[in-house]
Amino acid sequence: MNEGAATAMSEIDELQQRLSAALDRIGQGLGALGPAGDASGSAAQAAENMAKDLEDARAARARLEARIVELEGDLARLGKSNDQLREVNEALRSANEAQVGDSQLTNSALSAEVEALRASHAASQTEVRAILDALAPLVAADTATEEA
Numbered sequence: 001m002n003e004g005a006a007t008a009m010s011e012i013d014e015l016q017q018r019l020s021a022a023l024d025r026i027g028q029g030l031g032a033l034g035p036a037g038d039a040s041g042s043a044a045q046a047a048e049n050m051a052k053d054l055e056d057a058r059a060a061r062a063r064l065e066a067r068i069v070e071l072e073g074d075l076a077r078l079g080k081s082n083d084q085l086r087e088v089n090e091a092l093r094s095a096n097e098a099q100v101g102d103s104q105l106t107n108s109a110l111s112a113e114v115e116a117l118r119a120s121h122a123a124s125q126t127e128v129r130a131i132l133d134a135l136a137p138l139v140a141a142d143t144a145t146e147e148a
Contacts, residue, residue, distance in 0.1 A: 009071070012064055015134045019061045026054040060137055067130035074123035081116035088112045 029050050088109045095102045 009068070012068055012130055012134065016061060016064060019057050019064075023054060023057050023061075026050050026057070056137065060133070063133045064130060067126060067133060071123065071126045071130060074119065074126050078116070078119040078123050081112065081119040085109070085112040085116045 029047075088105070089112075092102075092105050092109045095105055
């Protein structure tokens, strides 16, 4: 796993822990309020807001978990591409040492390199989307606070 992917995974793990803690606090708050029929109007509104926040947090967590699965797939593809690239380059080096030019081997090496670049790009794109998904609720909350 490359350093960027490890950092993104670490950040995603941290965000998941924060989301879980927030979900726990929201759940405790809802439990403390009791049934909405017994609560005053403002408490009922607070409970409704907390329930919405809880649902939003669950949706954000689900999106992050989906991105992690996608990122793991992209990283597996990247690893496979890099393995193939190493094998083809080793064969190409051997052919060059033997002074046997093999155009098919050169084409295979270039194809493997292009695939490795595509896999790397896909993994980077997935990392960026996961980070943006994690940041979106924070930006929205900050924007809402500034507007209030």
